[in-house]
Amino acid sequence: EVQLVESGGGLVQPGRSLRLSCTASGFTFGDYAMSWFRQAPGKGLEWVGFIRSKAYGGTTEYAASVKGRFTISRDDSKSIAYLQMNSLKTEDTAVYYCTRAPVVAVEAGWFDPWGQGTLVTVSS
Amino acid sequence: QSVLTQPPSVSGAPGQRVTISCTGSSSNIGAGYDVHWYQQLPGTAPKLLIYGNSNRPSGVPDRFSGSKSGTSASLAITGLQAEDEADYYCQSYDSSLSGSLVFGGGTKLTVL
Numbered sequence: 001e002v003q004l005v006e007s008g009g010g011l012v013q014p015g016r017s018l019r020l021s022c023t024a025s026g027f028t029f030g031d032y033a034m035s036w037f038r039q040a041p042g043k044g045l046e047w048v049g050f051i052r053s054k055a056y057g058g059t060t061e062y063a064a065s066v067k068g069r070f071t072i073s074r075d076d077s078k079s080i081a082y083l084q085m086n087s088l089k090t091e092d093t094a095v096y097y098c099t100r101a102p103v104v105a106v107e108a109g110w111f112d113p114w115g116q117g118t119l120v121t122v123s124s
Numbered sequence: 125q126s127v128l129t130q131p132p133s134v135s136g137a138p139g140q141r142v143t144i145s146c147t148g149s150s151s152n153i154g155a156g157y158d159v160h161w162y163q164q165l166p167g168t169a170p171k172l173l174i175y176g177n178s179n180r181p182s183g184v185p186d187r188f189s190g191s192k193s194g195t196s197a198s199l200a201i202t203g204l205q206a207e208d209e210a211d212y213y214c215q216s217y218d219s220s221l222s223g224s225l226v227f228g229g230g231t232k233l234t235v236l
Contacts, residue, residue, distance in 0.1 A: 035225075037170075044126065045162070045170065045213050047225035063224055097169055107217040109225060110160040112172035112181060 002026040002113055004098045009118030012088055020083040020118060022098030030054060030076035033101035035111055036083050038094035038120075048072075048096070050106045051081065061106050066092075088122045095119050127152060127218050130228035136204045137236045144231045146197045146214030152226060154195035157217040161190055161199045164211040164230075173212070174199060201233070209235045 008020040022034065033056070036048040049062040051072045060072050071084040081098060096118055099111035129147040136142040146159060153159055161174040172181050174190035177197065189200045197216075201208055214228040 044230045045215070045227045047227070050225075061223075064222060106225065107157060107219070107223065109217070110158070110172060110175040110215070112175070114169040114171065116169050 002100070004100065004113060004115035006096060006098050006115045006118040009096065009120045011121045011123065013124050014088060014090055014122055016088055017084070017086045018088060018120060019085070020096055020098075020120070022081040022083075022115060024079045024081070024100070027100070029074075029079035033104060033106075033109075034072075034074065034081040035099050035101050035106075035109065036072060036081075037097045037099060037111075037114075038092075039097070039117075040091075040094040043094075046094075048083065050101065050109065052104060056104050085120070088120075090122050093120060093122045126229040127226035128214055128216060128228035130212075130214060130231045132229070133232045133234065135234040135236055138204055138206065140204045141200065141202045142204060142233065143201075144199045144212050144214075144233070146199070146216075146228050148195050148197075148216060148218075150195065151220040152195075152216045152218040153192065153197060155219055157219075159190070159192050159197035160215045161188075162213045162215065164213065166210070170213065204235055206235050209233055 003025045005023045033052045035050040049072045051060045069087045073082045098115040162170040163173045164170045177192040178190045211230045218226045
C-alpha cells in the first residue's frame with residue numbers, strides 16, 4: 001500500500017525554523033516527484049512547493065508566498081522528503097500535507113496520494 | 125481570493141445529480157492546462173478524484189465525472205450518496221507571474 005506519513009509539526013515562534021519530514025512507503029520513492037501543500041485552519045488548499053526526482057535533476061519549484069524561506073529536499077536512500085521552513089510567520093500556520101506527483105512537469109501536476117498532514121502553529 | 129472560482133456550496137438529495145463548476149481564465153484553464161479534482165471528507169486529507177480533466181483513478185466510482193471547456197471545468201456527481209458530503213477542490217496551473225499550481229476556494233457539498 002502506498003503511504004505517506006508527515007511528522008515534525010508543532011508550535012513555533014515567529015521568526016524561528018522548523019523542518020517537516022515525509023516518510024514514504026509502498027513505492028519506489030526515488031522514481032517520483034514529491035510536493036507539499038498546506039491548509040490554514042478553516043481555509044482552502046495552497047500549494048507550497050515541488051521537487052523533481054533525481055532523474056530529472058531533483059530541481060525544485062516554490063509558491064511565491066514561501067520562496068526564499070522554505071526549502072524542499074529529498075533523501076532517496078531513506079524514502080523521505082523534507083520541508084525546511086525558515087523565518088516563519090503567523091500566516092504560515094496550517095496543516096502541511098505531503099503528496100506524490102505521478103508526473104514530471106509541475107504544470108501538469110496532479111497529486112496522489114496525500115499524507116494525513118501535520119499541524120504547524122506559528123505563534124508567540 | 126482564489127485564482128479559480130468555485131461556488132461555496134451546493135446541495136442535493138440522495139440519488140440526484142449535482143455539478144460543481146470551476147471557472148478560470150486565459151492564464152490557467154483557458155491556456156490549456158489540465159484540471160484535477162480532489163475530495164476532502166470532514167477531518168481528513170484530500171483525495172484525488174479526477175485527474176487530467178476527466179480521468180478517474182482506480183477505485184473512484186463512475187458516479188464521479190469531470191469535463192473541461194474553454195476557461196471552465198465541471199465535476200458531476202450522479203446518484204448522490206450520503207458519504208459524498210465533503211469539500212471539493214479543483215486544481216490547475218497558472219502561468220502568470222512566475223507560474224504556480226492553483227486551487228479553487230472549495231465547494232461544500234451537502235446531501236440533504
